[in-house]
Amino acid sequence: MRWVGFLGLVALSECLVTIPLTKIKSMRESLREKDLLKDYLQQNPYSHAYKFFRKQQGVTIEPMRNYLDLYYVGTISIGTPPQEFKVIFDTGSADLWVPSIYCSSPACFTHQTFNPGKSSTFQGTRRPIQLQYASGSMTGVLGYDSVRIGDLVNKVQAFGLSQTESSKSLEYGAFDGILGLSYPTLALQGTTPVFDNMWKQGLISEKLFAFYLSTNTEKGSVVMFGGVDHSYYKGELKWVPVTRQGYWQITVDSISMNGKVVACHGSCQAIVDTGTSLLIGPNYPVFNILKTINAQATSTGEYIVSCNAISALPDIIFTINGVAYPVPASAYIRKDWPDICYSNFDNSSGSGSLWVLGDVFLRLYFTVFDRANDRIGLAPAVA
Known part of the structure; x- marks a missing residue:
């Protein structure tokens, strides 16, 4: 299963491409006001733009438009001349797809659609494709064209043109498609996935990419290709080996509160996933955490927590490769209007025994995905 939350390129020989992203008003609030939240969450259990320009010497910057608090979205373009799309940069999947003019689903009428007839570089195929995500699915056909991210143009890139898109998650989503960044x-x-084509075509100098997911909308968030901008994190990167080359999967030593292990006894496996908004784990361990923080279930499948608990509850510590990564109550509890607080932990049978470290965790820690050395680097993100 591919994880997603709701949830390339002109050659530059020594390039670091940075794609800024930002966040705006909560989608949960909008859906709750329209009495659509329960249906949305049932379709999408893993759910969770204004342009911002940040000049950095030696970094190529592409202004991005982001939307909502459920996911981070950036802009790419496909074809010649370019057709723009908003996509989730998702480390929990590997394929790129966007809606097409051949799509008859409601989701395609509310989003940008790709028109192959308007691109002089498009190469069509008759190969049917189907992609299944936790939050929905798409069917379509495979095509090839130039894909632009920032200043990079990836030539003859495989991508999906949707013909059907299921679920309200895709219909109401503030993104058009998904760009996967997991292993091929x-x-x-x-x-060949987008990132692998970047490397094969010599567009990036280092075989890695990195994410900074900001909680401050004015500063924005970025995805970087081919290098790391050290101004986005504090201290040194701590490296964690990838245990399985599919998802970005690592070993977590333990999850603890006040020095007591509350989950992940004797280690567990976790996926580091920019396409998932919450912290997700197996049923029993997550229920144990929810019980510990005195969270109460609601009819929407969410868990309410006393807002006073934000200042009273201790950090939850994820120990990874011997290093402690604290997640404070202000991160694992979110405050929505009007003064109602929810847990950012979720349980799902779909994850099996795996944990999913989504955006709740990644907002705290700048993350480098190093394909050359099959490892993930973590460091505290700048505020």
Whole structure:
């Protein structure tokens, strides 16, 4: 299963491409006001733009438009001349797809659609494709065209053109498609993912990318390709080996509160996933955490927590490769209007025994995905 929360390129030989992102008003509030939240969460259990320009010497910057607090969205373009799309940069999947003019689903009428007839570089195929996500699915056909991210243009890039898109998550989502950044073993057979094509075509100088997910809308968030901007984190990067090359999967030593292990006894496996908004884990361990913080279930499938608990509850410590990564109550509890607080932990049978470290965790820690050395780097993100 591919994880997503709701939830390339002109060659530059020594380039670091930075894609800024920002966040705006809560989608939960909008859906709750329209009495649509329960249906949305049932379709999408893993759910969770104004342009911002940040000049950095030696970094190529692409202004991005982001939307909502459920996911981070950036802009890419496909074709010649370019057709723009808002996509989730998702480390929990490997394929790129966008809606097409051949799509008849309601989701396609509310989003940008790709028109192959308007691109002089498009190469069509008759190969049907189907992609299944936790938050929905798409069917369509495979095509090839130039894909632009920032100043990079990836030529003859495989991507999906949707013909059907299921679920309200895709219909109401503030994004058009998804750009996967996991290992190519998860990609459609016989295709090369966007990041791997960047490397093969010599567009980036280092075989890595990185994310800074900001909680401050004015500063914005970024995804970087081919290098790391050290101004986005404090201290030194701590490296964690990838245990399985599919998802970005690592070993978590333990999860504890006040020095007591509350989950992940004797270690567990976790996926580091920018396409998932919450902290997700197996049923029993998550229920144990929810019980510890005195969270109460609601009819929407969410868990309410006393807002006073934000200042009273201790950090939850994720120990990874011997290093402690605190997640404060202000991160694992979110405050929505009007003064109602919810847990950012969720349980799902779909995850099996795996944990998913989504945006709740990644907002706290700048994250480097190093394909050259099959490792993940973590460091405290700047405020």
